[in-house]
Amino acid sequence: MADSVRPEASMHILVLGAGVVGTTTAWYLQKQGHQVTVVDRQNQAGLETSYANGGQISVSHAEPWANPSAPLKVMKWLFQPDAPLLFRPRLDPAQWRWALSFLGQCTLARAAHNIRQMVNLGTYSCSQLQALREEAGIEYNHLEKGILHFYTNPAEFDGAMEPTRIMQDLGCDRQIIDADRAVELEPALKPIRNRIAGATYTSEDESGDARMFTQNLAKRCAEAGVEFRYGTEILSFERAGERVLGIQTLRDGHHETLRADAYVLSMGSFSAALASQLGIFLNIYPAKGYSITVPVKNEEAAFNVSLTDDEYKLVYSRLGDRMRVAGTAELNGYSRKLNYTRCRAIVRRTAEVMPEAGYWDQAEFWTGLRPATPSNVPYIGKSHFANLYLNTGHGTLGWTHSCGSAAALADIIDGRKPEVDFTFSGL
Structure with missing residues (x-):
């Protein structure tokens, strides 16, 4: 030491x-x-x-939830039980105070400011992690294969261009790539090649088991x-x-x-x-998130590059012989009771993306409370x-x-x- x-x-x-x-x-x-x-x-x-989170060390995941497109999406998802971001109105002043502040952060100027904050902190944090890992010599199933964001909705891909440009200006090497390059980087995406509208790839991002x-x-x-x-x-x-x-x-x-x-x-x-x-x-409110952990079934069909499915707000990380898929957010108080509708939605989407990769019927479900600020800062x-x-x-x-x-x-x-x-x- x-x-x-x-x-x-x-x-x-x-x-x-x-x-x-x-x-x-x-x-x-x-x-x-x-x-x-x-x-x-x-x-x-x-x-x-920290028990079973998404596992990504992701400077490129710096677009805040609060952005100009968010209010319309939240309204659309309000009555969709498996929505990526679900707001359940409660008689809770803290929830409404948080929600109003969130709306105030949904401007172009505030989103750009918050991206800058998160990219700067993320870049610095990654360098600190690398130094700590070398000094302490700890293992945690870490991979240094980057993170690939893929988009199956053309509008979502188009919407990612401006945040990506801001991140690039801040020194985050997030590359805009096409579907062919995405499948070349991660062959596990081949089953949905024809549905990928575009992708981005950040080679310096990492992944690993946060609990370990x-x-x-x-x-x-x-x-x-x-x-x-x-x-x-x-x-x-x-x-x-x-x-x-x-x-x-x-x-x-x-x-x-x-x-x-x-x-x-x-x-x-x-x-x-x-x-x-x-x-x-x-101004912190719990954003209840979910994850599934699944044994690898077919090594050739399973991913190794960490992935982000932006349309469904899911992140994928490889943890040895297991796959972790996590995401969605539910603003519904402090309960940590599993919502199986949301758990099954994650299984359904990941099985659709890479059907032969894992034993999807053996998925372990988990939920935890992420401490969210309206700005994500x-x-x-x-x-x-x-x-x-x-x-x-x-x-x-x-x-x-x-x-x-x-x-x-x-x-x-x-x-x-x-x-x-x-x-x-x-x-």
């Missing part, structure tokens, strides 16, 4: 949440010489939103001295003025107050409720509390942005300017 960079004043820092974002945050903080404790209600790292990464990194963190307090529910903050004094927790039926010099909030969709106890408003930085920092709200790109977010936040905590052009919260 490389020598840690020691800050002038080493602190004890509590990281709230042991998903991919919280665990990478712990890694970078301990590298800079801090004493770190990670608190999570699960009995292992990476067991909530998170859990293996947690082991490396523990070896480096990070303490993980699993099975610990975070109940509330203890405060004095504009400073956090501790967190109230519940573990094995016993209440305990945990204290530190500083705190990092990385609790995904549950960050907003906890922050509200301090009067901090985080996360909260990273210092809150107005002197010793509380934010690293949350990454939506569908927590895996993509985790290392860059964590490295940048560690710099902010140590009073350094991060090496990425990004608008940090509270700075």
Whole structure:
């Protein structure tokens, strides 16, 4: 392990949440010489939103949900139970506040601004991940074969041209290609060759198992001295003025107050409720996503290049002898109950795209709550509390942005300017 960079004043820092974002945050903080404790209600790292996500490290997946075409699509999908983006109206002020803010982000100017934020953070994060992977020597079924976006709807392909141009201007090498080149890059798409209107390909994008990464990194963190307090529910903050004094927790039926010099909030969709106890408003709402994990049936028919099916909002990642297909978003509160209509829709579409690739009847279903902001841009930085920092709200790109977010936040905590052009919260 490389020598840690020691800050002038080493602190004890509590990281709230042991998903991919919280665990990478712990890694970078301990590298800079801090004493770190990670608190999570699960009995292992990476067991909530990081458990079975899409698996893509995708700088090219930077077009925000909020764009000029979104409002009409959402209206069209309102009564379609298997729609890619499903809004279920509830008597929930947080949901409506989020939705109105989302509409405000659907302009050309806001979409272009948000693309810039996500591409810059994603590019930086990928370089940090590559360095971390080399240093820590962890395995997570990663592939460096790029990501191919394919379009079976000509209007969707046409709509991707302007966001692609913006990404190219920002240094993201997202190439526009035709159907023949798409099938050449990924022969598994041959069954639908005649239906592909066009595609884009970003060779520098990657894929891998986010849960395996998170859990293996947690082991490396523990070896480096990070303490993980699993099975610990975070109940509330203890405060004095504009400073956090501790967190109230519940573990094995016993209440305990945990204290530190500083705190990092990385609790995904549950960050907003906890922050509200301090009067901090985080416009984060859970976007319930689904995935299927399927054993490979026919190696020749299965994909190796990570794919994005933009019309259906699905991403495909190869994880050894398994295939992971994930996507769709349901804005319908905090329930994690499986909606089998939406699960079966993913199976139906993927079996249609590559019928011989997998044992589709053996698909394992999963659902998780992605912490979505209306802009798709996360909260990273210092809150107005002197010793509380934010690293949350990454939506569908927590895996993509985790290392860059964590490295940048560690710099902010140590009073350094991060090496990425990004608008940090509270700075």
